Amino acid sequence: MTQATAAPPRAARTAPASVEDRAVKRRRVLDILDARGRDSLLLTTHTALTWYLDGSRVHISLAGDPVAAVLVDRDGDHLVTFNNEAGRIAAEELPAGVSLHSVPWYGNLHEAAAAVGRSAAAAGQGPLVEADVASELRAARQQLLPGESARYALLSGELAALMTDVLSRARPDTTEFELVSRLAGRVVAAGAEPLVLLCNGSSRSGFRHPLATHSPIGRRAMTVVCARRDGLVANITRWVRFDAGTPQERDAESRIAAVEADIFDATVPGARLDRIFTEIKTAYVRHGFGEDQWEQHHQGGPAGYAGRDPRVTASATDTVVLNQTFTWNPSGPAVKIEDTVQLTESGLQVLTVDPRWPVSTVNGLQRPATLQL
Template sequence: MTQTTADTSLLLGRTAPASAGDRAIKRQRVLDILDAKGQESLLLTSNTALTWYLDGSRVHISLAGDPIAAVLVDRGGDHLVTFNNEAGRIAAEELPDGVTLHSVPWYGNLHQAAAAVGIAGSAAPAAEADVAAELRAARQQLLPAETARYARLNADVAGIMTDVLSTARPETTEFELVAALAARVVAAGAEPLVLLCNGSSRSDFRHPLATHSPLGRRAMAVVCARRDGMVANITRWVRFDAGTPQERDAEARIAAVEADIFDATVPGARLDRIFTEIQAAYTRHGFGADQWEQHHQGGPAGYAGRDPRVTSAATDTVVPNQAFTWNPSGPGVKIEDTVQLTESGVQVLTVDPRWPSTTVNGLERPATLQL
């Protein structure tokens, strides 16, 4: 195994986005986990943990594949191990200051190699699975530099939705719409993790992968886009007529469900108790008591689409500066934005002032774009 030092002369197209201040806090959070567990080192192997700890480094090649890097955090420092065919790019474009880079042959065992680079004679490192809840808690409260990066990403994605959906027509196909969204997301330096669309003929489906069907009289589009490790989530609706009274009523009621969820999302609240409130909100606003069972309801956001999805088993406690994406839905309706819990309450991040909105419980929420 070889050790490499970053050559700043190779920084041609990208600079590692990491903030020294944020990274120092993250390292201390991990060291605190080691202290609490009586461990000397921790091996980070998942995309979520790696991109959080490295503060935005890209550690993937295939969006469907495993990360091409692993990081050992020990008392002596941070060690990133990657394959030899990735090391040059990692060194030039993704390696934060203060992280030592090691490489192994492309056919080597990445995790075994990473576990072996720590202080000689130390015990085997803790695995992510051993401290999953603690790492998730460490990711909850977004730090200043990553908060700024996240806000820019979410605003960019919201603007992309406005630009693309404003040009849609009833004859536009679902594939054409998501292709346009994908092109704009990639042009913004992000990766489209989820692209969904349903025209009026497929509005019953809550996770509608696109088809060649035309949009027809109304359509939903969903984008989950990742940049510098962070994921923005957004849903928007467009229609080409005035909509039916039933549709407009359901849109108002699902926004009321979301407003109740926002009211329950306060520092100190437990996710399982928010989940109970979500279930009650559906009934309170005229949806069937089983509607929460038809689609997941969202949860904390940031370095994963949901971190975690909220269920009755999720007992994490909400903290200030945490990000969320709640996505209540009913038959033919859904509402979804990425937000952050600030000192003044919920702040919507996926916002574009050009998109039509309506005030719900004092907060501007997206309306259906009528063309």
């Protein structure tokens, strides 16, 4: 009788943080402190923490607050977490050069983090908080570094591939819950977190944010997935149908892709988000959707460490930069298009791509068509 060979142990989790990339991010934050004449900044939101730590996981509940806070001080970086999280974070999530402090699980995380910095205490003032420098932090996150770009492209490609795998096996009697549960399983198996899972079958196509139900998808369905890994959030929408579609549907699909193409054309270095927003509103009219369509659903915006960072509106004055990522999502009645893209020196690069998915060429760029089964 032969002895069974033990399966090799799985690789231990290590934070993806790059020493070089973290040094750039620290310099960006120190520049904010210099401009404000302050000595420390307290980071408390998931978006800011995962960006600054370069991909560390700082959550337990997807619906809860982070279980860590970071004080960026002129003397160094200090991560404060609860005592029941400290061991795991030290072993799996703590980047090199970050000091770890713990407080009791019932303690006040933010108060403890604000008190660890020596330079702030010496100056007799508390640290800046994120709300004080929200626009500056957002600007610091805009331009992805090479390591971040590589991780984002990998996640986005995997997300597009699993969408193809799951949707190509759908049938008219597949329920919306069945479809999103299959997608959720694949997302988690990829080491990511499903932040948004939407689905509407043909009976619910009027809803633009359709949480799944037990309804069969019928002749046509839309699915939306937003998945997070190493802090970065990739977003994608795909459509599937089981007939050739009506002329009205095919026409609407073509026109919404033309709206998106106009948005892409407006997404260039130096453009301001509020001016892109103006272009979005005129693009709907230009392509026959009516001047009120932009009011029926948000239009997307920059992406990265938040699903949208920020959503584009008339009051968003951020300036577009190279290597920034975006997810625009124009929509109309029973039609929508959405991918995660990055603005590179050679133009927009679509990240959520699977070569197996059917495409059409719109303004020189391959865009997803409806998968017909």
